[in-house]
Amino acid sequence: MAGNATLAFFEGLDRRRHEPLLEKIKGTVRFDLQHRGQTEHWLVAIDRGDLAVSREEQDADSVVATDPELFEQLANGTENGVAAGLRGALTIVGSLHLYLMLERLFPSPPDSQGPRRRIRREGRQ
Amino acid sequence: MSDELGVVKILDGNTFVVSDDRGDVEATPSSPTGLFALDTRFLSRWVLTIDGQRLNSLSVDDLNYFETRFFLVPGEAAYYVDAKVSVIRERSIVGSFAETLTVLNHAEVPVDLEIRIEAGSDFADLFEIKDEAIDKKGDYYAEVQDGHLRMGYQRGTFRRETVVSTTEPATVEVGGLTFTVHIPANDKWTAEIHVKSLAVGPGGRDLRMGLRAGGARGRDQMQRELEEWIESAPSLNCESEPLQTAYRRSLVDLAALRYSPIALPGQYLPAAGLPWFMTMFGRDSVFTSLQTLPFVPSLSATTLRILAALQGTRIDDFRDEDPGRILHEFRYGETAAFEDQPHSPYFGTVDATPLFVILLDEYERWSGDTALVHELEKETRAALNWMYEYADLAGNGYLWYERRNLKNGLENQCWKDSWDSLSYSDGRLPGYPRATCESQGYMYDAKVRAARLARLVWNDPAFADRLEAEAAALKERFNRDFWVEEGEYYALGIDPDGGQYDVLTSNIGHLLWSGIVDAARAPKIAEHLVGPRLYSGWGVRTMAVGEARYNPIGYHVGTIWPFDNSFIAWGLRRYGFVEESAMVADGMIDAAEFFQGRLPEAFGGYDRELTKYPVQYPTACSPQAWSTGTPMLLLRTMLGLEPHEGHLAVEPALPEDMGRIELLDIPGRWGRVDAFARGRIEVRKKVFSTAELT
Numbered sequence: 053m054a055g056n057a058t059l060a061f062f063e064g065l066d067r068r069r070h071e072p073l074l075e076k077i078k079g080t081v082r083f084d085l086q087h088r089g090q091t092e093h094w095l096v097a098i099d100r101g102d103l104a105v106s107r108e109e110q111d112a113d114s115v116v117a118t119d120p121e122l123f124e125q126l127a128n129g130t131e132n133g134v135a136a137g138l139r140g141a142l143t144i145v146g147s148l149h150l151y152l153m154l155e156r157l158f159p160s161p162p163d164s165q166g167p168r169r170r171i172r173r174e175g176r177q
Numbered sequence: 178m179s180d181e182l183g184v185v186k187i188l189d190g191n192t193f194v195v196s197d198d199r200g201d202v203e204a205t206p207s208s209p210t211g212l213f214a215l216d217t218r219f220l221s222r223w224v225l226t227i228d229g230q231r232l233n234s235l236s237v238d239d240l241n242y243f244e245t246r247f248f249l250v251p252g253e254a255a256y257y258v259d260a261k262v263s264v265i266r267e268r269s270i271v272g273s274f275a276e277t278l279t280v281l282n283h284a285e286v287p288v289d290l291e292i293r294i295e296a297g298s299d300f301a302d303l304f305e306i307k308d309e310a311i312d313k314k315g316d317y318y319a320e321v322q323d324g325h326l327r328m329g330y331q332r333g334t335f336r337r338e339t340v341v342s343t344t345e346p347a348t349v350e351v352g353g354l355t356f357t358v359h360i361p362a363n364d365k366w367t368a369e370i371h372v373k374s375l376a377v378g379p380g381g382r383d384l385r386m387g388l389r390a391g392g393a394r395g396r397d398q399m400q401r402e403l404e405e406w407i408e409s410a411p412s413l414n415c416e417s418e419p420l421q422t423a424y425r426r427s428l429v430d431l432a433a434l435r436y437s438p439i440a441l442p443g444q445y446l447p448a449a450g451l452p453w454f455m456t457m458f459g460r461d462s463v464f465t466s467l468q469t470l471p472f473v474p475s476l477s478a479t480t481l482r483i484l485a486a487l488q489g490t491r492i493d494d495f496r497d498e499d500p501g502r503i504l505h506e507f508r509y510g511e512t513a514a515f516e517d518q519p520h521s522p523y524f525g526t527v528d529a530t531p532l533f534v535i536l537l538d539e540y541e542r543w544s545g546d547t548a549l550v551h552e553l554e555k556e557t558r559a560a561l562n563w564m565y566e567y568a569d570l571a572g573n574g575y576l577w578y579e580r581r582n583l584k585n586g587l588e589n590q591c592w593k594d595s596w597d598s599l600s601y602s603d604g605r606l607p608g609y610p611r612a613t614c615e616s617q618g619y620m621y622d623a624k625v626r627a628a629r630l631a632r633l634v635w636n637d638p639a640f641a642d643r644l645e646a647e648a649a650a651l652k653e654r655f656n657r658d659f660w661v662e663e664g665e666y667y668a669l670g671i672d673p674d675g676g677q678y679d680v681l682t683s684n685i686g687h688l689l690w691s692g693i694v695d696a697a698r699a700p701k702i703a704e705h706l707v708g709p710r711l712y713s714g715w716g717v718r719t720m721a722v723g724e725a726r727y728n729p730i731g732y733h734v735g736t737i738w739p740f741d742n743s744f745i746a747w748g749l750r751r752y753g754f755v756e757e758s759a760m761v762a763d764g765m766i767d768a769a770e771f772f773q774g775r776l777p778e779a780f781g782g783y784d785r786e787l788t789k790y791p792v793q794y795p796t797a798c799s800p801q802a803w804s805t806g807t808p809m810l811l812l813r814t815m816l817g818l819e820p821h822e823g824h825l826a827v828e829p830a831l832p833e834d835m836g837r838i839e840l841l842d843i844p845g846r847w848g849r850v851d852a853f854a855r856g857r858i859e860v861r862k863k864v865f866s867t868a869e870l871t
Contacts, residue, residue, distance in 0.1 A: 164493050168579065
């Protein structure tokens, strides 16, 4: 059921083992991807930046429910996780803070170019 | 709280009500009146009538920032009121909005009355009101259910609802509540009305319901917290009544403006201002924290933590986000939810990032809290890296900005963020990217201060050396590239090819604060700041008289901003210009008296001689956080409070007419200490008339 970007996102987290952006938090976030009565679970355990991903359906400090299609778009950067939450397209029960911290790991929008630097810089001054 | 004629506001966090002096709301698409929460208007109509008659206000009691009381009588305003019936309308926001109506029958005979509250909502997003364009893509609905009036708006999964209920028997219909009451002679009738503002999620539950929240605070708890807030701040005794009033007003308004993000219940940072900016702003939160650090240091710690937690991690052109950048603005309304606006959050600010670093250092100097400096080491390094890696758009070592969101990103990402705030002296607007002078000052200061932290806390002397070398090189370059030879001041900004925005502006005052000004040039800068083109007699204008775009009521091109003046006063003191600093402080405290101690966001740049009183800028926010922080920073500069090797140095430079001041229990790494001063600086009250200039 999970799309390619979704798999890549969770596998990426699992492989990373440690994420400096999450060093201030400890807790579990469970993503429930619901489609036609079926739910796929992804559990991300964070311990001061150390990461472990599993498919267990167990209690978590933050439970994020959405449909797999939207999640796939979050995981490939075409949708934004905060805007989706504000729209109610994604719901969070438990710790919102944990979700917001994890949300920062979703990739950049694919069409974003970044700053347009006019002149190439030569070395640090 | 009420400051403008006939406008009454109460608030708790980002829930607030703005009404007329009867308590009624009759919003138009462009007026910011109504009940607001989550950046959405939940009530646009809320009108009380008795037997079909509107009420007339006898008085309004501001009980607290979260509760108010209206005394009303039926009928139109008249010179002489002889009412048989009067109404006490009490309202509060304690998490949600509630109103208690008490109708008193003063007659010797019973009365039968029809008491009605009309209720309606347009669910406008604050940005739709700001842009005067309410164009709803979703559907409205309204129904009566179990005696509750439920009004809603739905667009896809986005749903917001207003639910109105009452404790007394009433006829509830779409459009309002009607009470048909019989009140015996000399008796009264009372009803409570509750209004809930809901963000409805799937399954009909409020989206915030399942969140681990701080638990609702009751009225008594809010009252207690307010008292504790005031008690734990230093107490001021002074002979100057305007200063005393402004300080007290500021403390209470600052309490009102505290804002706790949904994700971090119980943690408060200052929101930017009522009614337009009741949310988290990077720049405003940092400036306000800097101003209030000697008085309420806890705001600084939470501001730093929250901004660090939401620091940019991605490249996102719509949100102007880059890794390491500190956010500009976070909103919860429909326009953010559907990405009509980029505030989820938006990062288009050039200065919040260096200001974040400055605040961390200033906070440590006062508090000695090296644990927080450790905790935020990575974020601080990322902030410094952002300036180098993402913001040097012309590749010449300056801090530049150019929006990538061309639809509704900010054209100007400095504090003067209106579209026409930057210009050349002849009025032309510059191209992109843009580099403003004060941003270079902040970057310089951020590097100097980060070097101190790197040495003191992070144990990285090599990094400190590098930062100091970069800062020194920047200072030298800046003094070469930004100096306007002819006028002898710093240009407002420069073009990538080196052309100068050669206008004289208040920004040069921030340069003194940052320390980037060459000592030899500082006297000239001080002279400009209190000279006739910039100084009005009340304060320093954002832009000097004589510039093509100068306009005494132009938002950033001639008005006077109290917060701007407080940093200018700080800068003047930093370079030893005690008299000039005292003069700026004195003028601003004089102005505060005309606003009952509550300095507005901005007021007109007219000469003091001409208008005799400061003219408020029409749509300005009030209270506005960094105006609220202004009297505090002015107190700091007048008393010359500076943390120095673990203790607090006090070196007063007080205007003569302030008399004696004692500021007791100033908190910091020294525990609590007192500061005393007597006014000895003779301030030049004589104000030049700009008529002589033009």
